Amino acid sequence: MNGISRAILVAAGEDRHLDELGRLAATLGLEVCGRLEQPRRDGAGYLGRGKRRELGRRASELGAQVVVTDDELTASQARVLERDAGLPVMDRTELIIKIFESHARDAASKLQVELAELEYLLPRTRGMWTHLERQEGGGGRGLRGATRGPGEQQLEYDRRMIRDRIRTIRRKLKDERASRRVRSSRLKKSGPPAVALVGYTNAGKTTILNSLSGAGRSVRDWLFETLETSTRLVEGGREDGVVRPDFVVTDTVGFIRKLPTQLVESFAGTLQAAREADVVVICADASSPELAEEIDVVRETLVASGVDAEDAILCLNKLDAVPEEAKREIERRYPQAVKISALKSTDPLKQSIYRSIASLRPRMRILIPHSDYSEVAGLYGTAEIHSSENTAEGVIMDVTLPEEKRERYARYTLG
Ligand SMILES: Nc1nc2c(ncn2[C@@H]2O[C@H](COP(=O)(O)OP(=O)(O)OP(=O)(O)O)[C@@H](O)[C@H]2O)c(=O)[nH]1
């Protein structure tokens, strides 16, 4: 969008979420000036005929410049709605793709967004000049090509260009994914346990990562601030007489309901991180009026992508923003969940992560003779040391070990 545009939001059908749509619109810099909704969705024009007329009237009264719909439209629905509203229409998919486009920072996520954009455009091609110019370094940013094509032949040519570009991008992304997999499997063999933070957009994942690891990633109160996964080391160390192991924690891209299928590629890294994690933390905004549904969206997306979310830690964040009465309800509904305010402290989550890591690993009591003292040093950073005591024979320790160290230390086991 160039400058601020006044948007009127519309939703039709059972699954309407105008508040969230408003936040998406605001994230893109649109100013919401009105809303209109209808419980039934019309096949021809999204809104029924009467409502479309009403939309036209309201839009001109309010001085709206664009209509934003809460669902993806077909090309013909968009045309009908545009005609009757007398305004350009942007559907939910286009809106989310544009947000991704403006937040994408690294080369891979830019390619993923371009792919999403082309897939969105393909069934909606008219004349693609705007887009093609951009490929060659031009400035046009409109998603729907504005110029009418000079005929069928031109249209076919445009579509072929899009398909070619889609193929090229897919190939590049495939290479990128392969090298990411190699990197992560190399890390995995020898590295510390991996924790993935996943959750609905704006739940506070990046804030939690920063608090756990002391990183300074960008945190904003808008949707899809984070579009790249990023991994940080959280160093263990001594805490209340227990020596904690190191772990790595990965921040991921947030999920959303009615996720545009064109953006699936943008979540590949997120899903891979979740799949490879030893511990998955599902983060949710406890102050959201739609908390339960947001948790469900995340769980369903994970399960549909083959991620085992059964043992995930549920972390309810932003407790500071929840009124007392609602807190009691949350306690009753989610007795097992870890409740935090990441702005204050993520310690309860950290403890819960240590418990999960420990439950995945063997715990044993060992006696390391003084002559093998270097073996004691080898435990720091990787093992959890619950207690250690110096005796005449050596050091007696109660430890939780990473699987690959079990054999090495087995000879020191105390009966
Ligand atoms: N009140 C309150 N706000 C919080 C808390 N944690 C995070 N926030 C705010 O919530 C907003 C979103 O935080 P992020 O950490 O960017 O959320 P995210 O899950 O990474 O969001 P995306 O990357 O957009 O998916 C920011 O404005 C944070 O300051 C909290 O414990 N309490």
Ligand SMILES: [Mg+2]
């Ligand atoms: Mg984030």
